[in-house]
Amino acid sequence: MQSEILLRWIVLVPLLGAALNGLLNRRLSKQISGLLACGAVGVSFVMSVLVFLRLTGMEPESRLVQDTLGTWMHLGAFRVDLTFAMDQLGAVMALVVTGVGFLIHIYSLGYMAHDDGFQRYFAYLNLFIFAMMTLVLGGNLIMLFVGWEGVGLCSYLLIGFWFNEDANASAGKKAFIVNRIGDFGFLIGMFLMGTTLLPHLGAGEGVFNFQVLHAHAGVLAPVATAVCLLLFVGATGKSAQIPLYIWLPDAMAGPTPVSALIHAATMVTAGVYMIARLNFLFVLSPTALAVVAAVGAVTAIFAATIALAQNDIKKVLAYSTVSQLGYMMLACGVGAFSVGIFHVMTHAFFKALLFLGSGSVIHAMSNEQDMRVMGGLRTRLPITYATFMAATLAIAGVFPFAGFFSKDEILWKAWSGGNTLLWAIGFLAAGLTAFYMMRLVVLTFFGENRASSEVRKHIHESPATMTVPLIVLAVLSLVGGWIGWPHFMGGGSWFEQWLEPVFASGAQIGAHGAHTGVATVDVLVQNAQMNHAAAEALHETGVEWTLAVVSVLWAVLGLVLGWFVYYKRATIADGFKKAGGGFVYRLLLNKYYVDEAYDAAFIRPGYRLSRSVLWKGVDAGLIDGVLVNGSALAVYLFGSVLRLFQNGMIRFYAWTFTIGVAVFVLYLSFSS
Amino acid sequence: MEITLTHYLVLAGLVFITGMVGFVVRRNALVMMMCIELMLCAVNIVFAAFARLHGDGGGHVFVLMNFAVAASEAAIGLAILVEIYRRRRTVNVDDLKTLME
Numbered sequence: 001m002q003s004e005i006l007l008r009w010i011v012l013v014p015l016l017g018a019a020l021n022g023l024l025n026r027r028l029s030k031q032i033s034g035l036l037a038c039g040a041v042g043v044s045f046v047m048s049v050l051v052f053l054r055l056t057g058m059e060p061e062s063r064l065v066q067d068t069l070g071t072w073m074h075l076g077a078f079r080v081d082l083t084f085a086m087d088q089l090g091a092v093m094a095l096v097v098t099g100v101g102f103l104i105h106i107y108s109l110g111y112m113a114h115d116d117g118f119q120r121y122f123a124y125l126n127l128f129i130f131a132m133m134t135l136v137l138g139g140n141l142i143m144l145f146v147g148w149e150g151v152g153l154c155s156y157l158l159i160g161f162w163f164n165e166d167a168n169a170s171a172g173k174k175a176f177i178v179n180r181i182g183d184f185g186f187l188i189g190m191f192l193m194g195t196t197l198l199p200h201l202g203a204g205e206g207v208f209n210f211q212v213l214h215a216h217a218g219v220l221a222p223v224a225t226a227v228c229l230l231l232f233v234g235a236t237g238k239s240a241q242i243p244l245y246i247w248l249p250d251a252m253a254g255p256t257p258v259s260a261l262i263h264a265a266t267m268v269t270a271g272v273y274m275i276a277r278l279n280f281l282f283v284l285s286p287t288a289l290a291v292v293a294a295v296g297a298v299t300a301i302f303a304a305t306i307a308l309a310q311n312d313i314k315k316v317l318a319y320s321t322v323s324q325l326g327y328m329m330l331a332c333g334v335g336a337f338s339v340g341i342f343h344v345m346t347h348a349f350f351k352a353l354l355f356l357g358s359g360s361v362i363h364a365m366s367n368e369q370d371m372r373v374m375g376g377l378r379t380r381l382p383i384t385y386a387t388f389m390a391a392t393l394a395i396a397g398v399f400p401f402a403g404f405f406s407k408d409e410i411l412w413k414a415w416s417g418g419n420t421l422l423w424a425i426g427f428l429a430a431g432l433t434a435f436y437m438m439r440l441v442v443l444t445f446f447g448e449n450r451a452s453s454e455v456r457k458h459i460h461e462s463p464a465t466m467t468v469p470l471i472v473l474a475v476l477s478l479v480g481g482w483i484g485w486p487h488f489m490g491g492g493s494w495f496e497q498w499l500e501p502v503f504a505s506g507a508q509i510g511a512h513g514a515h516t517g518v519a520t521v522d523v524l525v526q527n528a529q530m531n532h533a534a535a536e537a538l539h540e541t542g543v544e545w546t547l548a549v550v551s552v553l554w555a556v557l558g559l560v561l562g563w564f565v566y567y568k569r570a571t572i573a574d575g576f577k578k579a580g581g582g583f584v585y586r587l588l589l590n591k592y593y594v595d596e597a598y599d600a601a602f603i604r605p606g607y608r609l610s611r612s613v614l615w616k617g618v619d620a621g622l623i624d625g626v627l628v629n630g631s632a633l634a635v636y637l638f639g640s641v642l643r644l645f646q647n648g649m650i651r652f653y654a655w656t657f658t659i660g661v662a663v664f665v666l667y668l669s670f671s672s
Numbered sequence: 673m674e675i676t677l678t679h680y681l682v683l684a685g686l687v688f689i690t691g692m693v694g695f696v697v698r699r700n701a702l703v704m705m706m707c708i709e710l711m712l713c714a715v716n717i718v719f720a721a722f723a724r725l726h727g728d729g730g731g732h733v734f735v736l737m738n739f740a741v742a743a744s745e746a747a748i749g750l751a752i753l754v755e756i757y758r759r760r761r762t763v764n765v766d767d768l769k770t771l772m773e
Contacts (some may be wrong), residue, residue, distance in 0.1 A: 648769030650704075654696050 006047045007067035007084045010094065011137055013047075014040045014129040022123035030118050037122035038105045041129050045098035052091045060501050063088055066139060077198055079206045083139030089502045092341060093136035093273055096348045097266045101129050103469040104261040107356050110465035111257050111363060121161060121255065128154035132266055136273060141190060141208035144274065148186070148238065151267040152179045158262060159254040171253035178247040182237015189230030196223050210277065217280045224281055228288030231274065231281075232295075239271030241329055242299045245322045246595060252314040256359030259314060264321045264355050265348040272328040272344055276337040279503050283335065293333020293414075297425040300326030302592075304432040308439070309588035312369050313358045316440050320395065321351055323429060327410050330426055336413035338499040342484050343406035345495075349480045350394035350403055353473035357388040360462045360470065361444060366455050371440065376449035380459045383467045385445050387474035392441055394477040396434035397555040399548075402481030404555075408548050409486065415547060430551060431558040438562025446567050488544045680721035688714035701756070701763040705749050712742045 017040030021033055028036070055063045069082040086094060105125060112121050131150025138144040153176075160172030194207050200219045205212050213220070220227065235241065240248040251263045262268070275282060275292065282289055303322035310316045324347050331340035362369055364381055378385045394401035397408060407430060414423040449456055461467070485491025565572045577585050587593070645656065691710030698704055716735045723731025757763050 650765040650768070651696060651699070654704075658692060658696060 004065060004067045006051055007065055007086060007137065008069060010044050010047045010051070010098070011084060011130060011133045013044050014126045014133065016040060018123050018126035018130060021119050021126060025119045025123070028119055030113070033119040033122055034109045037126050038102065038109065040126055041098060041102045041105050044129065044133065045095075045102050048091070048094040048098050051086055052095060055086065055088065055091055063501065068139075072142070077201060077203070077207070078194070079204065080140060080142045080208060081206050083143065083206075083209070084137045085139035085210070086137055087502060088499050089273075089276060089341065090137055092345060092499070093269075094133065096345050097129065097132050097136060100265045100348050100352050100473075101125075101132075101261055103472055104257050104265075104352060104356065107260075107359070107466050107469040108255075108257040110463045111359055112255065115255075117161065121158075124154055124157045124161070125258075125261070128158070128262060128267070132270075135270055140206055140210060141193075141213070141278075144277070145186070145190065148234070148270060148274075149183065151262070151270060152176060152183070152238070155179070155251065155262050155267055158258040159251045161254050161258065168253040171247075171250040175247040175251050178244050179237045182234045182244050185230045185233025185237075186235075189227045189234065192223055192230065193220060193227050196220055196227075213278070214280050217284060220281060221284050224284035225287045228278075228282050228285045229291060231278065232271075232288060232292055235271030235274055235292075235329075236295065237271075238274075239268050239325050239329065240299075240322045241271070241295050241325065242302060245299060245303065246598065248322055249315055249318040249591070252312070252318050256314065256355060256362060259318070260352045260355030260359065263318065264351040268321065268325055269328065269344045269348070272325070272332060272340050275329075275332045276341050276503075279332075279337045282332070289333050289335060291333070293330050293419065293422055296326045296329025296331075296333050297414075297422045297429075298326070299323065300330060300429040301425050301432070302326075304429045304436065306588055306591050307436045308432065309585055311372055311589075313361065313371050313374070313440065313444060314355070314369055316371075316436060317351070317354050317358060320354075320433065320436070323433065324351065324395070326429070327407060327426060330422060331410040331413060334413050334417045334419055334422065336410065336417075337503045338496045339406065339409045339413055341499060342495050343410060346394070346402035346406040346477075346481050346484075349473055349476040350391040350401075353387060353391040353470060353477055354395065356466070356470055356473065357384050357391065360384040360466055363462055363466070364459045365451060366458055368451065368455060371443040373450045373452075373455075374444045375447045375451075376445070377459070378445040380449075381445075381461050383461060383470060387467075387470040388441065388445070390474040390477050392437045392559075394481075396437055396559055397430055397551060398559075399552050400478070400482070402477050402479070404552065405481035405484045405486070408551055409484065411551060412544060412547055415543075427551065427554065431554050434555040434558025435562045438559045439566050442563060442566040486544075489548075677721055677725055680717060684714040684717040684721070687711075687717065699764050699766050701753050701765050701768075704765065705746065705753070709742060709746065712738055 017037050020036055021028065051065055054065065064085060064087045066083060066085045069084075072080045072082045074080075105122075108121070108125065112118055115121065128151060131147050131154055133147070134150060135144055135147025138147055156172045156176040159175050160169045163169045163172075190208070193213070197207055197213070197216055197219055200216060201207060201212070233244075237244040248263055248268065252259050254263075282292070300323045303319045303326065307316050307319035307323065310319060324343070328340045328343050328347070331337070331343060360381065361374065361377060361384060364377065364384075365374060368374070390401065394403040397404045411423055411426050411430070414426055449459075451459075482491075484493060484495035486493050590596070688711050691707040691714065694707035694710065695704050698707065716738050719731040719735045719738070723729065723735075753763055756768065760767070762768075
């Protein structure tokens, strides 16, 4: 009974930390401020672990802890409760968010030690944890949306943290606006869901409550495709998928630990979480799932190619994040929601580590982010180098690092689901990932140092507050995947088993929907069964083994190639640029000119429209011209007519008065 | 010849028109005030005539009230006129146009 109450404090303690840090701000010393912020997240993590332990003690089918604070709104049949709920999926997300969040808080103590906005920074960071926990523990879609917007706000605040530089503030605005475009789709999807569902509900049922949505998924089947696609628009914004991924690379303007926490490990996975949470809806619409899978796969390869040519260390990692998020979407799209969440978790470990490692490098290089002037840091930053290598092997998918298990599982699900094309795209992107990560490592840690002597003198390993989180995350990047050790390798796929009740019920809904006469669902269920059978067949022939070995070899090939091209034969890359590859290189360096294309297609027309129609036409013309000046002109004209009567001539008044009375009397006399 | 209601009404009408025309055409404020009194008087005649016709005292009450109104109006009006005359040395209303501004 304790854990129900704990649930609200998991969410509220970080808010308390944010409030104290935000309101007292400079009145707190840096020590107290940091202690408060880290303590709040630490407490939240410990409580998450406690609730998680309680969940493990329950029956697998009934693993759910709920804490209702009260009713938020109750308008007729529409009802929203302030409910926090933790099931298997929520537990995984809560542990990852608070756990990785705690490590990044600790790291920030060192990284932000000399910053003037120390207290403000930790206030934002705690506020972010609060919003993210609302997102993952909210018991209904409205609470999820509150968290969804909350993390967007925190992202905006933290990207523009150093707001005295215009570029940072612009990047913050870009992130916020692009996210808002996605949220618009999300909102419309929710409206559609609500209006469809409300007439079918009994009294007192919260319409957006996940269990209620779950139970009435059959009602939503006719609009499932539209709803899911609209929700997916929201997911493309938050989880940086084509076409709304453009904000994420620019989000690197914020402090590096923020990039690690928000723009790699947690917030950007919100879209994946949302899709996994609403899996029972998405399985009703094969079309929506196909779109999710296709967008995910294309994003994975698209972003991976851009990452090949970037020179800013954080930009490479940012595009790598976009690419990895594509994998997660791909997993959700082929119906392997648990694998998608598995990749969310492993990615949180190694991508947070990569960003924190790059932060350590940037810190050592006196805030230099261009890899072209780095190099040779291996000996100067041994801990950073060792942990960074662990993360690189993990993201490349080398056995037995965490990334191998999740990425291989995703590719396997794509293959076994019969989507050979999606598998091929994912496979290709995996090789590119290994290649560009090796390029990054070589340029940063190997060869001669290319920095100026000034900078070179100051290169130093980071303090313990920064290296300890690196080491912890490195260990997690190594062992974190083992909880998903697959069956065919003699493991138990424990992670998948843990999440199974959440997603198995989605399949049941599919079956339930079939009873309500939805043909597509029938087909889907049959497909799933066939796929399952096919998977079994493949399993027996050892295809799974073959694919796993091939993908590890592929990753190693990518790494070796990267090593060869950028270290052994450093001239190859230049030769490629000269020998006709310059066009490709420039295309990648400039990110396929997508920003420029959006600029030409949306921003400039939008600007012109604003200028000519909205400003000159509506504002200056209609509002200023017609409404403001027009009303004044009308009063003026009316007044100048009336002024003729106000001439001071008493006899004129008398005349008009007399004539008026005469007309009135005559009218009365003859009208009857 | 018997004097009927019509006679009273015709008389009242003549008096009223005299007052009205006088008020409109004359420029002397004093005369204009006298014309106002004439119009009020015409109304009084009508009241009295109808009161007599219906044998109802209500008309007489109105006549008395009209006297009171006329008296106070004349008192205030004359006071204003005297004051205007002291300042302007004229009571010609065509010269008194300062209220226009």
